[in-house]
Amino acid sequence: MFCPRCGSSQDEELKFCKACGANLYAVRQVVDNRQTDEKTNWDMTWGTQFAAAAEAIRHQKELERLRGITPETKRYNEIKAGVITSSVGVALMIFLAIFMQGIIIGGSVQRDTAEILSRIWLAGLIPLFVGLALIFNGYFVSRKMIEAAKRGSRETGALTGATLDTPELRPANTTEFIPTRFSVTEDTTKHLK
Numbered sequence: 001m002f003c004p005r006c007g008s009s010q011d012e013e014l015k016f017c018k019a020c021g022a023n024l025y026a027v028r029q030v031v032d033n034r035q036t037d038e039k040t041n042w043d044m045t046w047g048t049q050f051a052a053a054a055e056a057i058r059h060q061k062e063l064e065r066l067r068g069i070t071p072e073t074k075r076y077n078e079i080k081a082g083v084i085t086s087s088v089g090v091a092l093m094i095f096l097a098i099f100m101q102g103i104i105i106g107g108s109v110q111r112d113t114a115e116i117l118s119r120i121w122l123a124g125l126i127p128l129f130v131g132l133a134l135i136f137n138g139y140f141v142s143r144k145m146i147e148a149a150k151r152g153s154r155e156t157g158a159l160t161g162a163t164l165d166t167p168e169l170r171p172a173n174t175t176e177f178i179p180t181r182f183s184v185t186e187d188t189t190k191h192l193k
Contacts, residue, residue: 001028071146078138086131093124 001010005022015025100117103109109117 071142071149075138075142075146078142079135082131082134082136082138084131085127085134089124089126089128089131091124092127093121096124097121 001012001024002008003010003017003020003022003024004027006017006020008017008019010017010024016022017024100120104114104117
């Protein structure tokens with residue numbers, strides 16, 4: 001068996017890696033308990049396949065909700081991505097314009113080639129327009145989608161009697177330390193008072 005943490009070869013009977021101390025017993029349990037009997041069911045109809053896809057989308061949205069990824073967060077990230085992409089497009093256009101102009105001024109380029117080189121900066125328009133589309137979508141379209149979702153949740157809440165002041169989970173923090181369940185030193189000091 002190879003240690004998943006450090007990659008060193010280990011004996012099958014060892015509970016912990018000799019090199020890094022990783023819990024090989026836990027890794028072996030996970031590998032042994034993995035379900036491998038899931039196979040594609042070719043007898044499924046189109047309707048059940050679409051229902052399964054819709055269920056997967058619903059599951060993904062539920063996971064995002066539990067992680068604290070709100071539609072507002074997605075909207076903000078989309079606008080941020082648009083600003084970054086647009087900035088890259090502008091920087092690319094400036095770089096290509098200056099670089100190609102330098103090549104043309106060097107004088108070793110034929111006239112017809114110089115015409116083509118003088119217009120290469122237009123390639124920067126692609127990321128610029130993609131970024132502008134992301135900003136537009138995040139600013140206008142996503143806002144309307146969020147408002148429609150809030151309206152729908154208010155109506156659903158009124159129908160089911162649920163309150164709108166239900167607490168939400170805090171946003172995910174990727175810098176947070178998450179302790180592992182298995183350790184080499186696990187329960188080694190229980191005998192000490």
